[in-house]
Amino acid sequence: MSAITTPAPATTDLRPGAEVILRALKEQGVEVIFGYPGGSVLPIYDALFQQNAIRHILVRHEQAAVHAAEGYARSTGKVGVVLVTSGPGATNAVTGLVDALMDSIPIICLTGQVPTHLIGNDAFQEADTTGITRPATKHNYLVKKSEDLARVVHEAFHVAKSGRPGPVVIDLPKDILIKPAPYTDAPPPSTPHRSYRPQVEPDAARIQEAVKLLKGAKRPVIYAGGGVINAGPEASRLLGEFTHMANMPCTNTLMGLGAFPASDPHFLGMLGMHGTVEANLAMHGCDVMLNIGARFDDRVTGRLDAFSPGSKKIHADIDPSSINKNVKVDVAIVGDAGRVLAALIEAWKADSTQQDKKALAGWWQRINEWRATNCLAYKQQGPIIKPQHAVKRLFEITRETGRDTIISTEVGQHQMWAAQYFGFDKPNHWLTSGGLGTMGYGLPAAMGAQIAHPDALCIDIAGEASILMNIQEMGTLAQYRLPVKVFILNNEYMGMVRQWQELLHGGRYSESYSAALPDFVKLAESFHAKGLRAENADQLDDVIREMIAHPGPVIADIMVAKDENCFPMIPSGAAHNDMILGPDQEGNARSVTDEGKVLV
Amino acid sequence: MSDMNQRSATIAVLVENEAGVLARVIGLFSGRGYNIDSLTVAPVDETGRISRITVVTSGTEMVIEQIKAQLDRLVPVHQVSDLTLEGPHLMRELALIKVVGQGDHRVEALRLADAFRARVVDATTESFVFEMTGNAEKIDAFCALMRPLGLAEICRTGAVAIARGTRHIAA
Numbered sequence: 001m002s003a004i005t006t007p008a009p010a011t012t013d014l015r016p017g018a019e020v021i022l023r024a025l026k027e028q029g030v031e032v033i034f035g036y037p038g039g040s041v042l043p044i045y046d047a048l049f050q051q052n053a054i055r056h057i058l059v060r061h062e063q064a065a066v067h068a069a070e071g072y073a074r075s076t077g078k079v080g081v082v083l084v085t086s087g088p089g090a091t092n093a094v095t096g097l098v099d100a101l102m103d104s105i106p107i108i109c110l111t112g113q114v115p116t117h118l119i120g121n122d123a124f125q126e127a128d129t130t131g132i133t134r135p136a137t138k139h140n141y142l143v144k145k146s147e148d149l150a151r152v153v154h155e156a157f158h159v160a161k162s163g164r165p166g167p168v169v170i171d172l173p174k175d176i177l178i179k180p181a182p183y184t185d186a187p188p189p190s191t192p193h194r195s196y197r198p199q200v201e202p203d204a205a206r207i208q209e210a211v212k213l214l215k216g217a218k219r220p221v222i223y224a225g226g227g228v229i230n231a232g233p234e235a236s237r238l239l240g241e242f243t244h245m246a247n248m249p250c251t252n253t254l255m256g257l258g259a260f261p262a263s264d265p266h267f268l269g270m271l272g273m274h275g276t277v278e279a280n281l282a283m284h285g286c287d288v289m290l291n292i293g294a295r296f297d298d299r300v301t302g303r304l305d306a307f308s309p310g311s312k313k314i315h316a317d318i319d320p321s322s323i324n325k326n327v328k329v330d331v332a333i334v335g336d337a338g339r340v341l342a343a344l345i346e347a348w349k350a351d352s353t354q355q356d357k358k359a360l361a362g363w364w365q366r367i368n369e370w371r372a373t374n375c376l377a378y379k380q381q382g383p384i385i386k387p388q389h390a391v392k393r394l395f396e397i398t399r400e401t402g403r404d405t406i407i408s409t410e411v412g413q414h415q416m417w418a419a420q421y422f423g424f425d426k427p428n429h430w431l432t433s434g435g436l437g438t439m440g441y442g443l444p445a446a447m448g449a450q451i452a453h454p455d456a457l458c459i460d461i462a463g464e465a466s467i468l469m470n471i472q473e474m475g476t477l478a479q480y481r482l483p484v485k486v487f488i489l490n491n492e493y494m495g496m497v498r499q500w501q502e503l504l505h506g507g508r509y510s511e512s513y514s515a516a517l518p519d520f521v522k523l524a525e526s527f528h529a530k531g532l533r534a535e536n537a538d539q540l541d542d543v544i545r546e547m548i549a550h551p552g553p554v555i556a557d558i559m560v561a562k563d564e565n566c567f568p569m570i571p572s573g574a575a576h577n578d579m580i581l582g583p584d585q586e587g588n589a590r591s592v593t594d595e596g597k598v599l600v
Numbered sequence: 601m602s603d604m605n606q607r608s609a610t611i612a613v614l615v616e617n618e619a620g621v622l623a624r625v626i627g628l629f630s631g632r633g634y635n636i637d638s639l640t641v642a643p644v645d646e647t648g649r650i651s652r653i654t655v656v657t658s659g660t661e662m663v664i665e666q667i668k669a670q671l672d673r674l675v676p677v678h679q680v681s682d683l684t685l686e687g688p689h690l691m692r693e694l695a696l697i698k699v700v701g702q703g704d705h706r707v708e709a710l711r712l713a714d715a716f717r718a719r720v721v722d723a724t725t726e727s728f729v730f731e732m733t734g735n736a737e738k739i740d741a742f743c744a745l746m747r748p749l750g751l752a753e754i755c756r757t758g759a760v761a762i763a764r765g766t767r768h769i770a771a
Contacts, residue, residue: 130620135631139675142619159675195616195678195771321669324662 014180017149018043024153026053027186030081032451034065038085039125040112043177057451060472062089064444066096070105071448074431075406077232079106079161086112087125095438097136097167102435104230106165108156115175116144129171138166146181154186163198164319165230202335202343209331210314211347217288218359220248226255227293227317227337229427235338236427242345247360249367251279253294254419255434262423272300273570274416278370283308284576291315293337296326306575316340375568375581376420383536387489387560390540391421394487397544404456408445410466411437413495416566418461440469443486447473450482464490465514474527477553485547486555488520491562499565504592524555533557572599609664610683610691610761613653614771616676617643624674625653634667638758650771654760678771683761691761695739697730701750709749716742
């Protein structure tokens with residue numbers, strides 16, 4: 001036996017590109033990749049095969065890989081990682097990338113590419129991935145030189161998770177995956193990037209201005225969004241601390257649910273198009289508004305020229321381009337939501353000015369009057385299950401179990417009912433497609449969350465139309481024994497489309513009926529899952545309990561009232577104080593002008 | 601949304617000179633519906649690592665603030681500077697203008713070029729190519745005068761701009 005090892009010169013530290021990538025991912029703390037193989041990424045799959053540090057989850061469609069990574073990222077605060085092949089692999093991922101961009105979710109998406117010498121030749125499975133994903137990502141890279149590989153991966157992670165988080169694509173030509181490449185360690189976190197330096201620490205002078213306004217407020221409101229969740233759990237804790245210290249009412253956006261505990265008496269519920277009366281009227285009538293980590297989205301503001309007309313507005317956001325985009329504000333604070341809240345608390349304590357306690361008491365009294373309208377009340381009578389009741393019972397029964405519960409949704413009426421009737425007391429437990437409104441988001445997102453939290457109860461509250469958009473992921477649940485529960489509010493309509501057609505288009509239900517639906521119980525069974533159905537109110541609790549108790553994946557098909565609408569509703573083009581509270585006022589929507597109708 | 605007054609803005613953007621950076625900037629303008637009145641780009645440092653983009657745009661104050669903030673958050677962007685807002689600045693454009701003609705028109709074109717300090721950089725018995733630098737208005741005026749004299753082709757660079765005095769920007 002003779003030793004064939006030779007002393008390694010520095011250059012033999014070169015490893016195939018695919019291995020260098022995996023090493024960089026490991027150094028970045030990656031434990032899971034969601035992906036789907038194909039020709040151009042075979043070298044990475046080969047390298048994955050030969051290691052154990054990183055687990056690969058094989059999805060059934062690349063869009064679902066990105067949503068699963070989003071669910072993973074949102075439920076953990078870590079970066080979600082996706083691996084797809086070139087051409088159709090990359091284009092299928094685009095919806096997920098835009099979804100992550102709109103909702104500020106940190107994602108790294110590795111896409112295969114044809115070898116560098118074929119780029120531009122219309123080669124098999126070639127697509128201009130960096131061109132296509134440029135407006136779909138926070139940033140993207142095409143690696144053309146092996147020596148750039150490790151640096152680009154490290155930089156991509158920094159870009160994805162710092163500042164306002166977002167998706168980053170790394171396009172990897174196949175020759176780069178095969179050719180030997182050097183490894184470089186991640187730069188220490190303190191190393192500044194050449195050009196990208198997001199501002200994290202708020203400006204002290206702006207904080208002082210904000211505290212001055214807030215201390216003098218007679219009718220304040222705190223409006224907190226997904227930025228607080230992205231800033232980490234400590235930011236949510238600080239939001240609670242500040243809200244109580246200042247004795248102010250707090251509302252959350254759809255993206256912000258869980259940032260402030262729903263069970264806290266200072267909570268007004270969600271605001272916006274399907275927000276509560278108390279949240280929207282508090283926004284409309286406040287004299288000082290503190291927006292932390294939200295972006296005055298059109299779903300929140302309603303008609304802009306009638307939005308909170310009499311208030312001084314403070315806006316804290318990590319993204320300067322979110323400030324003064326839709327709504328002109330009086331105090332602009334650029335910074336991380338957690339740092340802003342910490343600075344506000346400190347400055348509040350240091351300031352000896354007393355609040356106008358009498359005015360505040362009066363404001364709370366008005367808020368309590370609005371609360372008394374009980375705008376989320378519904379009548380569960382008879383055998384037909386009201387969708388609101390189904391969500392409420394799901395919430396109550398999961399709470400009774402005491403299990404850590406993570407909820408995802410698809411998009412539509414069921415999403416709004418979930419937001420309204422499921423109370424979130426902690427951040428990172430609510431996964432919903434807010435900005436892009438992507439049907440088909442919920443099942444893969446729940447899957448990603450379940451991977452990260454094997455013992456948690458991960459439930460996708462779905463509609464019968466949305467769930468069919470990524471139903472193939474039932475196969476992934478079966479393969480990895482992921483006990484995700486799919487809770488379908490089945491009204492046999494694309495409910496939100498039907499609602500708008502009823503209210504705004506003369507009841508002409510154009511193409512919104514869910515015809516030829518599958519038998520969801522049999523469908524579950526064919527995917528090796530359990531199928532359950534509740535057809536009347538008496539069966540609801542039993543089905544929910546059986547669903548939760550089952551150790552594997554379940555589809556629970558809940559047959560609900562077909563014509564139920566989601567209220568309260570601010571019709572398009574209307575102001576916060578112009579809400580439709582229930583079916584008795586549906587006529588109000590019929591007066592919506594064409595100007596209002598053009599708004600989505 | 602309150603201020604609907606439009607203004608023009610000349611914005612200097614220092615960017616990493618990497619593949620796709622111009623596409624990012626242009627895509628931002630088209631994707632968000634902003635105007636580009638002109639845009640120029642070239643490397644400006646000794647290593648060719650940094651490029652300077654000069655973009656002339658117009659919009660309400662709120663839109664221009666948005667444009668600057670959106671540019672600034674692009675990863676390869678080092679610095680965004682609103683020259684219009686920040687004080688006195690020089691703006692220049694280079695144009696090559698071809699005039700084809702004979703006889704009196706030819707003489708008149710040459711006389712006007714002299715008055716505008718346009719240089720003749722190519723000549724045949726039937727044509728001139730004039731080179732001129734100046735602000736956009738000056739070039740517009742010269743082109744208008746050349747039109748009846750046989751103006752055949754115009755090539756313009758778009759504006760470049762720099763602050764007056766000691767004020768300067770660097771990556």
